[in-house]
Amino acid sequence: xxxxxxxxxxxxxxxxxxxxxxxxxxxxxxxxxxxxxxxxxxxxxxxxxxxxxxxxxxxxxxxxxxxxxxxxxxxxxxxxxxxxxxxxxxxxxxxxxxxxxxxxxxxxxxxxxxxxxxxxxxxxxxxxxxxxxxxxxxxxxxxxxxxxxxxxxxxxxxxxxxxxxxxxxxxxxxxxxxxxxxxxxxxxxxxxxxxxxxxxxxxxxxxxxxxxxxxxxxxxxxxxxxxxxxxxxxxxxxxxxxxxxxxxxxxxxxxxxxxxxxxxxxxxxxxxxxxxxxxxxxxxxxxxxxxxxxxxxxxxxxxxxxxxxxxxxxxxxxxxxxxxxxxxxxxxxxxxxxxxxxxxxxxxxxxxxxxxxxxxxxxxxxxxxxxxxxxxxxxxxxxxxxxxxxxxxxxxxxxxxxxxxxxxxxxxxxxxxxxxxxxxxxxxxxxxxxxxxxxxxxxxxxxxxxxxxx
Amino acid sequence: xxxxxxxxxxxxxxxxxxxxxxxxxxxxxxxxxxxxxxxxxxxxxxxxxxxxxxxxxxxxxxxxxxxxxxxxxxxxxxxxxxxxxxxxxxxxxxxxxxxxxxxxxxxxxxxxxxxxxxxxxxxxxxxxxxxxxxxxxxxxxxxxxxxxxxxxxxxxxxxxxxxxxxxxxxxxxxxxxxxxxxxxxxxxxxxxxxxxxxxxxxxxxxxxxxxxxxxxxxxxxxxxxxxxxxxxxxxxxxxxxxxxxxxxxxxxxxxxxxxxxxxxxxxxxxxxxxxxxxxxxxxxxxxxxxxxxxxxxxxxxxxxxxxxxxxxxxxxxxxxxxxxxxxxxx
Numbered sequence: 001x002x003x004x005x006x007x008x009x010x011x012x013x014x015x016x017x018x019x020x021x022x023x024x025x026x027x028x029x030x031x032x033x034x035x036x037x038x039x040x041x042x043x044x045x046x047x048x049x050x051x052x053x054x055x056x057x058x059x060x061x062x063x064x065x066x067x068x069x070x071x072x073x074x075x076x077x078x079x080x081x082x083x084x085x086x087x088x089x090x091x092x093x094x095x096x097x098x099x100x101x102x103x104x105x106x107x108x109x110x111x112x113x114x115x116x117x118x119x120x121x122x123x124x125x126x127x128x129x130x131x132x133x134x135x136x137x138x139x140x141x142x143x144x145x146x147x148x149x150x151x152x153x154x155x156x157x158x159x160x161x162x163x164x165x166x167x168x169x170x171x172x173x174x175x176x177x178x179x180x181x182x183x184x185x186x187x188x189x190x191x192x193x194x195x196x197x198x199x200x201x202x203x204x205x206x207x208x209x210x211x212x213x214x215x216x217x218x219x220x221x222x223x224x225x226x227x228x229x230x231x232x233x234x235x236x237x238x239x240x241x242x243x244x245x246x247x248x249x250x251x252x253x254x255x256x257x258x259x260x261x262x263x264x265x266x267x268x269x270x271x272x273x274x275x276x277x278x279x280x281x282x283x284x285x286x287x288x289x290x291x292x293x294x295x296x297x298x299x300x301x302x303x304x305x306x307x308x309x310x311x312x313x314x315x316x317x318x319x320x321x322x323x324x325x326x327x328x329x330x331x332x333x334x335x336x337x338x339x340x341x342x343x344x345x346x347x348x349x350x351x352x353x354x355x356x357x358x359x360x361x362x363x364x365x366x367x368x369x370x371x372x373x374x375x376x377x378x379x380x381x382x383x384x385x386x387x388x389x390x391x392x393x394x395x396x397x398x399x400x401x402x403x404x405x406x407x408x409x410x411x412x413x414x415x416x417x418x419x420x421x422x423x424x425x426x427x428x429x430x431x432x433x434x435x436x437x438x439x440x441x442x443x444x445x446x447x448x449x450x451x452x453x454x
Numbered sequence: 455x456x457x458x459x460x461x462x463x464x465x466x467x468x469x470x471x472x473x474x475x476x477x478x479x480x481x482x483x484x485x486x487x488x489x490x491x492x493x494x495x496x497x498x499x500x501x502x503x504x505x506x507x508x509x510x511x512x513x514x515x516x517x518x519x520x521x522x523x524x525x526x527x528x529x530x531x532x533x534x535x536x537x538x539x540x541x542x543x544x545x546x547x548x549x550x551x552x553x554x555x556x557x558x559x560x561x562x563x564x565x566x567x568x569x570x571x572x573x574x575x576x577x578x579x580x581x582x583x584x585x586x587x588x589x590x591x592x593x594x595x596x597x598x599x600x601x602x603x604x605x606x607x608x609x610x611x612x613x614x615x616x617x618x619x620x621x622x623x624x625x626x627x628x629x630x631x632x633x634x635x636x637x638x639x640x641x642x643x644x645x646x647x648x649x650x651x652x653x654x655x656x657x658x659x660x661x662x663x664x665x666x667x668x669x670x671x672x673x674x675x676x677x678x679x680x681x682x683x684x685x686x687x688x689x690x691x692x693x694x695x696x697x698x699x700x701x702x703x704x705x706x707x708x709x710x711x712x713x714x715x716x717x718x719x720x721x722x723x724x725x726x727x728x729x730x731x732x733x734x735x736x737x738x739x740x741x742x743x744x745x746x747x748x749x750x751x752x753x754x755x756x757x758x759x760x761x762x763x764x765x766x767x768x769x770x771x772x773x774x775x776x777x778x779x780x781x782x783x784x
Binding site for chain 2 (some may be wrong): 055058059062063065066067069070071072073074076077079080081084085087088091092093094095096098099100102103104106107108110111112113114115117118119120121122123167168171396397398402406409410413417420423424427428
């Protein structure tokens with residue numbers, strides 16, 4: 001019935017698991033620093049509204065964190081269950097990096113999370129604040145190690161090959177490999193933006209539903225300002241990241257821009273339909289010389305085309321499209337956040353149209369992050385360690401039927417969890433704001449949830 | 455160094471797994487007990503594990519992490535063989551972990567569903583861990599006898615986790631729920647004892663390697679204290695369970711301590727049975743070890759981070775010490 005080979009199934013399964021997983025750390029890494037901000041402002045101003053903001057978002061943080069943890073455990077097993085060859089050949093390098101992530105990050109964040117969530121009445125404000133710092137540092141450290149490993153797989157340095165096994169030559173150049181600084185900053189800012197649009201979108205929803213209070217406005221303004229500052233920075237960092245990719249993984253850039261033949265003064269293809277069999281892009285809308293200008297900073301700079309790579313090249317269409325989706329969402333983010341800042345600056349309240357757009361964009365960060373990762377991960381194929389080890393070489397030899405059934409099981413559970421997650425946030429967002437329940441005397445009725453008091 | 459580094463990481467891996475079994479064991483056990491509590495008790499039971507479960511679960515990541523870091527060749531071999539139970543366990547852990555949060559945050563009408571999923575997730579994760587342990591002890595060979603052996607462990611492990619869960623609840627709860635915990639423990643202690651006994655008898659029968667290590671002189675004399683001590687701890691627990699007056703005092707942690715001791719002894723016995731192999735009869739720790747350079751690099755981190763982890767874990771258990779009340783974010 002299904003004529004799919006185990007290799008493709010393993011790849012789809014890994015892609016599914018890691019795509020689902022990344023949704024949640026992307027939020028927690030950024031949201032954690034934002035929560036720390038709320039907590040710090042409250043500590044210095046003693047304005048209750050900031051504490052209410054913290055209480056509201058800490059619950060969403062807890063939920064998101066739980067999803068990140070459980071989907072992350074899956075990842076640590078998947079390396080072995082589906083890609084045993086990877087650990088056998090790259091174990092000397094990947095092992096310690098993953099090990100340091102567990103030792104320095106996982107325990108730190110998971111342990112202090114308990115205090116951050118439930119410690120309010122058990123510890124002093126200072127210890128509580130310190131715990132928030134620990135969790136924020138932990139999540140960021142976690143990103144540091146895993147992105148270092150991922151970047152090393154993209155731009156491997158500091159190793160030697162002995163009998164097909166990767167041996168360590170220099171840890172420093174492995175950890176701080178050429179693409180790492182760019183990927184790390186790009187991802188951290190992506191997390192901040194994803195969280196900024198999440199808090200903005202949920203706040204907008206609360207305002208539309210008229211369940212907001214002063215704390216909702218505080219949160220929304222924080223989101224807008226953070227987004228307005230970081231979106232331009234992200235565009236700049238993204239450009240640097242692209243230049244770095246051109247230097248180390250030119251085939252990926254050729255796929256992103258759908259440049260088939262090597263040319264000087266290459267045009268930028270805005271839209272079109274790349275065709276792998278005919279090796280051309282149909283219905284392409286092009287701007288002359290712009291690709292060369294952006295990537296080489298020269299009008300007539302030479303860009304190498306897909307047809308001229310001796311090695312194998314990645315599939316063009318997914319990389320081409322994913323990149324355009326990412327850039328499209330980024331552009332939208334820029335417009336919306338600056339529109340918001342402009343409104344605040346003119347001392348006007350944010351109108352219904354912008355509120356609606358913001359609430360629609362609640363999870364826009366996810367779209368950008370996922371498509372960005374698809375660009376970089378699909379763009380690396382057919383290699384797992386760029387230029388040195390192919391993905392097909394390391395796959396486990398499982399029967400297709402077993403892979404397919406577990407893949408379906410994962411997919412079903414992930415769909416279920418994703419729907420539950422979004423519905424739960426929606427449900428929480430539609431409850432009356434805490435400051436308002438106090439005024440209306442609903443306090444006990446609406447917040448006395450059993451188990452955890454909400 | 456060439457000899458001792460793999461041995462060190464072997465010990466560290468065993469320790470991480472042991473800590474995992476004890477810590478996540480009690481919160482999986484509480485998950486297994488959840489349907490037996492009333493709605494109000496369910497909240498208290500969940501509250502008793504609330505601040506801890508996340509970090510508890512991290513120990514299995516460390517255990518698998520050390521397998522991956524220190525013995526990459528065995529990591530692939532073990533996890534590809536255990537593909538199915540691992541996947542099922544992961545699905546169970548996913549359900550368990552998220553239900554914990556969803557049950558209080560989703561609409562009230564969905565709470566019952568999340569409670570059920572919390573139980574189902576705990577059960578699925580526990581039994582598949584038993585299955586994995588069974589396959590591992592029999593050297594990852596799939597024969598009918600080995601399968602039966604795995605089934606035996608898969609049935610026994612939930613009873614052990616339930617015992618850990620009840621012992622934890624005795625420490626963390628009071629009044630009605632404390633009495634219920636004692637009642638649950640009384641029901642679970644016998645199946646656990648029978649299960650562990652059967653496993654002990656069956657292990658040398660399914661594995662000649664292990665039988666050879668235990669039943670030779672003078673080894674057997676040196677090893678005798680292990681089963682002997684286990685029996686003493688087990689009988690002590692049974693005696694304690696009949697003394698509600700002791701269990702109502704602050705000394706009821708002794709039950710938990712006795713269970714830890716049994717787990718520790720079982721781990722020592724298992725480690726002795728396996729050593730120096732990582733996969734019994736297939737690959738030794740030195741064959742599976744990664745390069746000495748990599749092991750040294752991670753050794754530095756381990757020696758610094760592990761004590762720190764232990765210190766702040768204790769710090770957090772101290773902060774949340776005492777009887778569990780409702781959890782509050784505010």
